[in-house]
């Protein structure tokens with residue numbers, strides 16, 4: 471398998487820095503005595519996720535899933551139909567492309583599939599970062615940029631990859647935002663998330679937006695499958711392992727999808743699947759019930775471009791964890807002189823502290839927490855002593871622990887709902903939850919907290935059957951596989 475990347479594969483763990491104004495006040499000089507104890511105690515109390523809280527979240531998730539399946543708009547969870555009736559079988563053959571748009575980068579990928587015998591023969595990808603202004607520009611600008619990147623990548627096709635003559639290149643388009651799917655290859659953007667505010671796309675078919683941009687570029691390619699990244703991850707992971715039933719993304723944003731029985735979807739009217747099953751994209755980022763939220767979460771939410779929306783996402787995903795920590799530290803600096811006389815002015819800049827910084831600080835095992843000190847210095851221009859750094863690490867841990875444990879409760883909620891409908895078919899056998907996203911991949915403590923919560927909720931016996939497994943970059947291959955499975959040429963080459 472050959473893999474080429476034009477930029478480091480930082481994936482969704484690379485978070486945007488938001489250009490906002492830094493308030494112009496200067497802090498009064500304070501005593502360097504640290505008096506943040508009560509603030510820290512309150513933070514830990516407000517963020518606590520003991521078993522009853524986890525259970526409540528899992529139950530509420532399962533109940534919201536049901537309401538969302540009853541009727542569109544029935545709950546916070548949109549429970550979107552993917553129009554995927556058959557999962558990859560392994561028979562898929564040929565050259566297929568995938569285009570993945572979901573965060574601050576987009577990825578293009580080509581895959582040579584060799585069917586049952588040869589599997590995935592080769593893959594090649596490129597990652598391109600999306601300029602900040604395009605995240606706030608017009609739909610045409612964004613899609614033109616993407617189509618042009620895709621075109622350049624397609625031009626470099628060669629070596630192990632060759633297209634059968636007379637055929638159009640087919641794409642699996644992973645679009646990782648809430649889309650009301652209207653067929654396997656079309657869907658209307660409901661709204662942007664993760665800090666995107668592109669005008670003119672919401673309410674439109676995103677495949678049409680891409681097709682129009684490809685036409686403007688003179689590119690002859692065709693979208694054969696439009697998929698969410700969670701759905702692509704499930705399809706990709708299922709290609710290797712038949713026990714995969716759920717996929718979860720924990721990166722810049724978050725989402726989960728799972729395999730549902732058609733007869734358990736009351737809102738389904740006409741669409742019938744030959745397999746009797748389909749993938750449901752829960753859009754669980756919008757979940758909001760029973761979460762232990764703090765004043766920092768509420769203030770952050772109010773300052774986002776989508777206040778009141780994506781509350782679960784804002785509590786557990788990579789785009790927001792660093793920002794919550796920053797808000798807590800700012801308060802501790804202003805009210806508890808956390809950094810003594812050192813001015814925390816720069817710490818007032820929204821999204822200054824990124825989740826990878828928080829992660830790096832938590833990995834610091836030096837006696838004097840050197841890494842913590844230099845991250846605080848380099849990003850926020852504050853000087854800190856060892857006691858202050860210890861408190862900073864505790865704050866990071868508190869926010870990350872809450873995020874990881876709530877994500878674990880969400881997963882149990884999904885499994886619980888599936889088990890209730892199919893007695894024994896989930897907990898009575900090996901069931902795999904495929905995980906992807908930079909937060910999950912790169913943050914060991916987050917992963918551990920998530921797993922702990924699943925084990926606490928299910929108990930040690932049942933949780934032995936539930937395998938939570940990283941499926942790296944499964945969504946790209948998954949999307950290409952789904953393009954193959956839905957190829958306009960059929961897939962018996």
Ligand code: BGC
Pocket residue numbers: 572645646647648649663664698699700719721722723724725753755783
């Ligand atoms: C989007 C989902 C996506 C998730 C992970 C969320 O903000 O609404 O569609 O799957 O991020 O990328």
